[in-house]
Amino acid sequence: MDYMETIKADMYAAMKSGDKDKAGALRTLFAKLKDKQINTRKDLTEGECISVIKTLVKQRQESIEMYEKAGREGLAVKEKLEFNILNTYLPTMMNEGEIRQLVQSVIIETNVKDISDIGKVMPTIMQKGGSKIDGKIANQILRELLE
Numbered sequence: 001m002d003y004m005e006t007i008k009a010d011m012y013a014a015m016k017s018g019d020k021d022k023a024g025a026l027r028t029l030f031a032k033l034k035d036k037q038i039n040t041r042k043d044l045t046e047g048e049c050i051s052v053i054k055t056l057v058k059q060r061q062e063s064i065e066m067y068e069k070a071g072r073e074g075l076a077v078k079e080k081l082e083f084n085i086l087n088t089y090l091p092t093m094m095n096e097g098e099i100r101q102l103v104q105s106v107i108i109e110t111n112v113k114d115i116s117d118i119g120k121v122m123p124t125i126m127q128k129g130g131s132k133i134d135g136k137i138a139n140q141i142l143r144e145l146l147e
Contacts, residue, residue, distance in 0.1 A: 003049035
């Protein structure tokens, strides 16, 4: 079963069980996936689905930070709930230690010594890490190692 079918089945299950929060979050996710599918005019790959989910998770994370700074705890709690629901559909991400090992191996492999070469190394890191790597953390580690 592919991502869209899994999400659709989970959405219907949440609707039937009366879990409005989960049903709402999955309805939004399914709509975004459908929009992307319509725009690309083809079935989405697993990577494309993960990309959409990552975007929604990142939006929720930013909203949580904004709401907490503004003292809007009720809205922050709702966003955290959606964040947790959406996060379950992402593959297990690499931890910082694994990212550090990958970055170090790519630095050795590409023989990069200067921070000005960061644009040459990042695409290789992201390609090797696939959907399991956080680009922001990888970039921070890369900068730290090249400085």
